Amino acid sequence: MTGTRAEAAYIRSLAAFRTPTLGLLHGRHAPFVVSALTTLFSADRPAVPIADAHAEVAEALDELRAGGYDDDDRRIPAGTGREVCRTWAKQGWLVQQIDDDVEVYRLSAHAVEALEITGRTGGGRTRVSNSRVRTLLEAVERLADSAEADPIKRIVRLTAERDALDAEILRIQAEGTAPIDDEELYEEAENVLHLARELPADFTRVAESLKQMQRDVVAHLRRDERPTGEVLREYLQRARDVMQSTPEGRAFAGALRLIGDPERIDALTEQLHTLLAQPFARHMDAAQRTEFDAIGRRVELGVEEVLAAQRRASHVITGQVKTHDPLRDRQIDDLLRDVISGLHDWARTAPAAAPVDPVRSLPLIDLGRLRQSVGDVRPPGAPAPLSDADDDVEYIEGDSRAWGGPRYDELEAYVAGMDGAFDLGEAFAGAPDDTRRPVDLVGLLEIAHRNGMTEGDEVSTVETLRPDGTTRRFAFAAVTARATKEDDDD
Structure with missing residues (x-):
């Protein structure tokens, strides 16, 4: 034995x-x-x-x-x-x-x-610290709680935890927070570094498992032993298994949930920076401080590596499915087997110093005679000009032009009737209803800018009227406009 x-x-x-x-x-x-x-x-x-x-x-x-x-x-x-x-x-x-x-x-x-x-x-000795033992005990407790099928026992455990938290809150309210020794905080930081060092290898294993699945799927597709749909279904199932049934996949899924919440990753980065500013951080050497500060970045890079492997696998498999031609692949495989078989037969009989003439070019296919001229690519004639007349246009369910751009002609005529300088907001409020649309306000501002305008410190508020009768309010810096454009001499 x-x-x-x-x-x-x-x-x-x-x-x-x-x-x-x-x-x-x-x-x-x-x-x-x-x-x-x-x-x-x-x-x-x-x-x-x-x-x-x-x-x-x-x-x-x-x-x-x-x-x-x-x-x-x-x-x-x-x-x-x-x-x-x-x-x-x-x-x-x-x-x-x-x-x-x-x-x-x-x-x-x-x-x-x-x-x-x-x-x-x-990096130094591995210490059996309070933090490391507590991490182990908490993990065992979570495992036992998750495996517990009796709801009464779970409720009893949760109630005890709640009572302990309430008692701790009352103690802090009455006595305040007791300072924690720097040595104990340093042990906690060492435990965090120990846990963070295990993540990169897990991420890399997940990425390599995806690459292996990619190679297996492409090999199955090329061998043409099973239908394409069956091969793809197996790939999807294996991808789900990687994320759910392995420690590396669970680590990746947890990190993905962390990265999926930008506020949480920002909070993690801020917490790490705050911890490095605490007095206990002076016990950490330069390498430990750098590694501690890079924990958030390490998690992000690991997730990016796995996601990149997923994208690359999907891209390769998609390209293989699109270009997969069983007949062509079988012909190529047969041709390669014939070449290898012929090479083996030649090697058995040829002398050791026998020269091999390389194939310097492939034979050309005889295409016969190709067309050397094409028809006239120009159109037979120009299209008929568009008509500017309105009498040959039939509008259904109202004039659709009401929803178009600014009515510059009406707006310019309206501005030309103003006397000298005027407030653009007041002028817009006094315009006819059909020129008080939101786009007409933009057109009026354009005309005012063209003629010369001055912006003030106050705010003008106007109410626009859409063709369907709805209104909308706009606010902008007060504008004093002119009815006509100033000369360059002025």
Whole structure:
């Protein structure tokens, strides 16, 4: 029995060390990999253009080699920055994507988890604090309350919590708030940082699960083994399962609810800034303060990463569905299989140094004779001119022109009858009903601006009349207008 248990434990350990996470931490070049990835990526820089990443890794390699670290038990990898980054991508630590037509590197979920482990290990001891134990106890209580099926027991528990809150309120009203020790507040802040460090890996795992679903759906569509509708239904069901049945999906759903409320995320950011200004924050070092201040941004970036993966998967799958041609795909697959089969047959019989003539161009199709001229694209004649006469127009259910723009002719004639300067609001109030529409007020202001007008400090209020008899009041700065335009000499 003992041997069986030891063998099972050893097999589990072997499987764990085959994962990219422990492969990164257990490798010979682990210190350099961790330091380089930590330098390349940050909360504000989740994606790095591939060319920039190659250049920055090459610069780090040159600096360390010049400093003599290359001789430190061969802990610095050989090769250029491009070769090192490609090796990391093959190991599963970097993911290549295209963002805004630019090819970038992103950290994989395994790399994020490895960096979190090294960050926690190098960030100091892990203390069994009051805050951490209380977080555990509260989580267990919430779980027990959610699992409780007896409504009487739940009511009793809620009533006890309410009584405790009421007693605490009365105590604070009578005695005031007792100051909390800075050391205890610092422990609370450490617990917040500990919880926040677990989020990026969860977000990355959700994004990678969506990418894996995208690849599976496209593969099923290309194999044409099942109807397209059935494949898409399975994709939608798996997408729902990711958000509901996994810890990573639940973390994402909770963060999405948080980001969906702008007031709540703004309140979170303000609370973090306020906490950093408290006296207990002096116990935090610069790295902890920076990490504490970036919690809100870290959550936002994680949600953006998952949403981007969702959009990218939907875009790829939609394009595949639109362009999916089973007959064409089957013909291409058959052609590729024939080429590979012919290559294998040729390789078995051809000598090792036999030259291979490349296919430099594809054969051209014979289209025959194409038309070299087209008909006259000009129209046969100009259209008949529009008529300005009103007698050939029949208006039904009233004159629709009443709902048109300003009646400039009537307004200009009305303004021309004014004597010198006049108040525009009073003039509009005295105009005929058919020129007191809202658009006519705009037209009157335009005419006043054209003739020259002066704005005062008072406010004019006018009442407009729509063609259907309804009214609407407008207020604007008092305007003194002129009946005619002033000469340039004036």
